[in-house]
Amino acid sequence: MNNNYITVGALTRYIKYKIDNDVNLQTVYIKGEISNFKHHSRGHFYFTIKDEESRINAIMFASSTKNINFEPVDGMKVLVKGRISVFEQTGNYQIYVTDMTEDGVGNLYALYEKLKKQLASEGLFDQKYKKEIPRIPKRIGVVTAPTGAAIKDIISTINRRYPLCEVILFPSLVQGKEAKDDIVKNIKIADTYNLDTLIVGRGGGSLEDLWAFNEEIVARAIFECKTPVISAVGHEIDFTIADFVADYRAATPTGAAEVSVPSKEELKKIINQYRIRMTKNIKTKIETDKKYLNKIMDSYILKSPMSIYEVKEEKLSNYIERSKNVILNIINSNKIKLDSIKSSFIFTSPIKMIEKKYNDYNVLVNKLEILNPLNTLKRGYSITKKDNKVLTSIKNIKTNEMIEVNLSDGIINAKVNEIKEN
Incomplete structure (x- = not known):
């Protein structure tokens, strides 16, 4: 067996020994983001x-954690101080932290990126919402510190380029915890002043100094402002959130002033363009009116002015004649109606009705006289009854029966002696 083989533990202890005795690893300073x-x-x-x-595991013992004044969380940017060593059980190298502070710039940048992404997703940076900056303004508002270099640069630049423009300062805090609220308040006030343009900004500074212009409420105030807004923030990173939301972004306050007003040379150019345009429009207008005037002069009416009177006179005569006919028709129609009413009234008058009724009465009386049985009896006729029934035939009577003879002036009771048939 080769005696050069060593155990894992021996190798780990050797590596730990080498690291622990490396002076460059005894005190190290690391910045990064906390996770896990x-x-x-x-x-x-x-x-x-x-x-x-890359990444490195870290441990901070309780004896050191009691000295920090914040609560670490995942995603937080931190600055740590410690020593590098090896944890023998796993063989992993790690840092044993003795001091830890927040990395202000790192955390702010993380917040910046988060807010930038959020507002972009809401559409606050979209070009379609950008308002055009007026080229020849009458009044420009400025939201910035009243004593800084920014306002001096803006005023001097505007006075040099376009002294006819009025500059209105809305003094505001531009740094510190209260700056964001003060900026928002002054943007809203300025928006009520009927301004042509509003410049919002300040001079240069660190990221922390300029942070008010990365606050969400400032961004939304700029977006909701009806007045076109130029952002003018001198800063270390490329853009502030205010730059993305503003209608125009200028790198410096001086640049914002230059964008907001025309130069004298530009004014001369604009005036010359207007002069050329006005001259052309006047010439066109003169030619148009001249043609129109000639057309009128050549018209039939001006050549024969009496024709207007004659036409009008004829129309008036026709109108009078038509009106006369209409009136006569109305009179005749009403006369016919009146005559009809008169005839109807005469026919239905009370005297005529009484006379008619009296005549009708006499006719009926005459008819009754003719039909009266007494009048018939007076002419020599009689009515013979048997048992109160009128006899109309000899078949209804016998000899020796009693009968009643009705004459015009009385009644005769008689006995039938003989019956003869006609």
Whole structure:
């Protein structure tokens, strides 16, 4: 058997010995992101520190954890100090942390990326929402610190390029915990001033100094602002969140002022373009009106002005004639109706009705007189009855029977002696 073979434990102890005695590994400073964090019941911290390239296990004993003033969590960026050694049981090398602090810049950048992704997904950065910056503004508002270099640069640049523009300052905090709320408040106030453009920004600084312009409430205030907004934040990273949301992003306050107003040379160019356009429009208008005037002058009406009167007179005469006919028709129609009503009234008058009824009465009386049996009797006729029944035939009577003869002036009771047949 080859005596050069050694055990795993021996190799691990040798590696541990070499690492423990390497002065470069006795005190190391590492920055990275915490993952797999566990807080042991005895107070120890077990976690992994990682970056884009690699990772290393870490342990921080309770004697050291009591000295930190924050609660570590997964995803937190940290700065750690410790020594490198080997855990013999697993053979893994790890860092034994003696001190740990938050990596402010790292954590802020993580928050920046998270908010950037969120707002982008909501569409706050979309080009379709970008408002056009007016080229010739009358009033420009500025939300920034009242005493910093930013406002001085903005005012001097605008006065140099376009002194006709009014600049209104909305003094605001631009750094610190209260800055975000102050910036939002002043953006909302400025939006009520009927401004042409609003510049929001400050001078340069560290990421922490500029962080107010990476706050969500500031981004949403810029997005909701009806006035076109130019962001002007000097910063170390490429863009702040405010830059993405703003209608236009300028790298510096001076750059924002230059974008917001035209230069004198640009004004001359714009004025010249307007002059050319106006001259062309005036010439076109003159030609159009000239043609129209010539058309009117050549018209039949102007050549024969009396024709207008004649036509109108004829129309008026026709109208009068038609109106006269209409009125006469109405009068005749009403006269016919009146005559009809009059005739109806005469026919149905009370006197006429009484006379008619009286005549009808006389006719009926005459008919009754003719039909009256007494009048018949007066002419020599009689009515013969037997047992109160009128006799109409000799077959209904016998000799020696009693009869009653009704005359016009009385009644005769008689006895039948003889019956003769006609």
